[in-house]
Amino acid sequence: MAERKLNQENWRPATKLVRGGQMRTQFQETSEALFLTSGYVYDEAEQAELAFKGDLDRYVYSRFKNPTVSMFEERMALLEDAEICHGTATGMSAVFGALSGVLCAGDRLVVSRALFGSCRYVACEVMPRYGVEVVVVDGADLAQWKEALRHETKMVFLESPSNPTLEIIDIPAVAELAHKAGAKLVVDNVFATPILQSPFTLGADIVVYSATKHIDGQGRCLGGAILCDAEFSEANYVRFLRNTGPALSPFNAWVLLKGLETLALRVQKHCENARTLAAFLEKQKAVPKIYYPGLASHPQHALAKAQMKDFGSIIAFEVDGGKKEAFRFLNALKLIDISNNLGDTKSLITHPATTTHQSVEEAERRRMGIGDSLIRISVGLEDVEDLKEDLSQAFEII
Numbered sequence: 424m425a426e427r428k429l430n431q432e433n434w435r436p437a438t439k440l441v442r443g444g445q446m447r448t449q450f451q452e453t454s455e456a457l458f459l460t461s462g463y464v465y466d467e468a469e470q471a472e473l474a475f476k477g478d479l480d481r482y483v484y485s486r487f488k489n490p491t492v493s494m495f496e497e498r499m500a501l502l503e504d505a506e507i508c509h510g511t512a513t514g515m516s517a518v519f520g521a522l523s524g525v526l527c528a529g530d531r532l533v534v535s536r537a538l539f540g541s542c543r544y545v546a547c548e549v550m551p552r553y554g555v556e557v558v559v560v561d562g563a564d565l566a567q568w569k570e571a572l573r574h575e576t577k578m579v580f581l582e583s584p585s586n587p588t589l590e591i592i593d594i595p596a597v598a599e600l601a602h603k604a605g606a607k608l609v610v611d612n613v614f615a616t617p618i619l620q621s622p623f624t625l626g627a628d629i630v631v632y633s634a635t636k637h638i639d640g641q642g643r644c645l646g647g648a649i650l651c652d653a654e655f656s657e658a659n660y661v662r663f664l665r666n667t668g669p670a671l672s673p674f675n676a677w678v679l680l681k682g683l684e685t686l687a688l689r690v691q692k693h694c695e696n697a698r699t700l701a702a703f704l705e706k707q708k709a710v711p712k713i714y715y716p717g718l719a720s721h722p723q724h725a726l727a728k729a730q731m732k733d734f735g736s737i738i739a740f741e742v743d744g745g746k747k748e749a750f751r752f753l754n755a756l757k758l759i760d761i762s763n764n765l766g767d768t769k770s771l772i773t774h775p776a777t778t779t780h781q782s783v784e785e786a787e788r789r790r791m792g793i794g795d796s797l798i799r800i801s802v803g804l805e806d807v808e809d810l811k812e813d814l815s816q817a818f819e820i821i
């Protein structure tokens with residue numbers, strides 16, 4: 424493999440997205456090479472011994488490291504200005520790894536209430552089983568963060584914007600409180616993408632992604648990433664991830680590398696379409712409530728503007744009535760697909776209460792603002808006029 428080019432750190436984001444981390448083989452291929460190999464061979468037994476001792480830095484087994492995965496990790500790290508990125512099999516293995524690599528029985532974890540269903544399961548059901556004390560706060564209420572972080576805490580986990588109600592959390596303020604409590608702040612940056620929000624510059628210590636969402640962005644494969652500094656990674660993640668095995672498949676890493684190349688362009692268009700659709704939905708008679716941080720009516724519009732470059736591709740809204748009307752609306756759509764995935768080129772729509780957040784207990788779901796009439800749309804890259812027409816004909820039916 425060729426030496427890594429110097430000064431990639433100085434490239435602007437668009438250049439990092441296209442070229443960051445590429446390692447060319449002796450064949451001088453244009454595109455990143457796909458190394459579908461589980462193992463690696465040694466010239467002599469002594470090499471293998473040195474590699475396993477850690478005295479020789481080379482590829483030994485793809486659960487530890489794989490060249491295609493390394494290119495993805497390097498590109499992600501460059502993009503976030505992070506020292507280390509660990510590629511993982513899914514976004515959830517990134518979330519689980521980021522927390523369980525660090526937390527021990529007796530530690531305290533503070534999380535925001537408005538989390539993706541599986542993140543809530545990990546934080547609120549799995550971690551307590553391992554003896555971790557878990558405190559849930561209303562993420563938009565700084566007083567609750569202040570109160571919870573008066574006590575010594577090991578980690579803080581939050582999502583901003585949140586899924587599905589697009590709540591915005593004041594990341595710099597929470598980071599300051601977390602650090603005073605001795606905690607490391609983990610930010611799940613899936614909804615914002617690396618293009619719209621840089622959690623490290625806002626005070627985060629660890630950033631996690633589901634690369635399944637906008638990073639692939641074309642509905643093809645699962646993947647995830649944990650980013651942090653080298654010292655923290657060495658102390659908490661390197662051995663943990665190697666031995667517990669949430670490794671990213673080289674094939675998926677290759678797809679994700681290709682996804683990153685067009686990420687900025689896609690996100691820009693996603694945001695443009697979402698902005699247009701949010702304004703359109705806000706005017707509908709059958710829509711009593713809409714959640715989109717780009718709208719002046721969003722209670723945290725100013726905060727979103729301060730910490731994000733644009734407002735993302737996800738909109739949530741309520742329709743008049745309840746579950747029956749919401750289902751009728753979804754079933755009436757002819758172009759937009761019913762799917763719980765998001766960040767895809769195709770516009771996707773879902774009913775969070777019965778899908779992504781079905782496992783959340785009903786009272787807690789209501790506290791999270793996820794009622795029976797709530798609908799979430801992930802706005803894709805189609806012509807926005809076609810999307811409006813599809814939504815309009817569905818509004819006429821309910």
Ligand SMILES: *Cc1c(COP(=O)(O)O)cnc(C)c1O
Nearest residue numbers: 513514515539586613633635646
């Ligand atoms: C989808 C999602 C995840 C989980 O990612 P997977 O790749 O599906 O495992 C985690 N956090 C958020 C905010 C998500 O939207």
